[in-house]
Amino acid sequence: MGSDVLRQQDPPYSSGELHVLAVDDSYVDRKVIERLLKISSFKVTVVESGTRALEYLGLDGQKKSSIGFESVKVNMIMTDYSMPGMTGYELLKKIKESSIFREIPVVIMSSENILTRIDRCLEEGAEEFLLKPVKLADVKRLKEVIVKGEGKESGGERESHKKRKRSEDCSELPSTPCSSVSCPCDPSSSSPSALSSKKYRLLAEVEQ
Template identity: 65%
Template sequence: MEEELHVLAVDDNLIDRKLVERILKISSCKVTTAENGLRALEYLGLGDPQPTDSLSTNSVMKVNLIITDYCMPGMTGFELLKIVKQESSNLKEVPVVILSSENIPTRINKCLASGAQMFMQKPLKLSDVEKLKGHVLNYRS
């Protein structure tokens, strides 16, 4: 039996986030969502959680894949990618996929050069997830 893929989906748009979550669940992935880059970092144990925050570092679960929107207020998907891929990060091996509604080649190249596994156009489709799962499972073996 193959290991269930645990995906962290990050998007500031609720509808986009729900869409990604639904497609991933149809593809039998475990999904955790975050509404912005800072929440994603907290979840991953890389942020500065507030002392009163219920997200303690002990609750950090292993994710196998991060899917993040590129354009978000506060912290872009690109900034999140850079933090996850830092040398000091214990998550730098986790594949990061960037989603964007804009097809801007310089942006795509910048993300891929900074360690993104893939760059995909919104909206995410079921066929994209199947392709992704293949990529991630190959990436891990």
């Protein structure tokens, strides 16, 4: 198993340190999001699939996980949408069905800007839907959300907040054009080759 997957050998994080579980089948994307989160002072655990994420959380149906999920504390889960075996949407549904983890903010990431996909994830309870490549500003903003306790809103309040945000974003589209990698209302999407180049460039920048 790769060194970036389920890093059980990492030293314990302090009680005040925010812990993020990042899920992505792409090695490059895992390294990018891991570095961005660490720059923002998060404790990070990275896994390569939805199945491994469920195992880490102890939601894989087993009575006892070899990882020891009884002591797992996760403040936020960030997952890619398109993954083999289990999509980010399916992982989101599993988490929201859990009485233990359903209140944890789940952020969906994707390089494809598909409005029906975005709406479906938000309706299922996702905190946000980020378009790749994820930027440092995105991570810092998410940290502020956790620190301010917005992730602890009731389901109705959170859904209302998301709908307002979605409406505000879309209402600004005619007067405030934005790129497809930063605006969830733009129906177009960047080409895979362009996004790949950006991800590799970002990885090189954060490793410097």
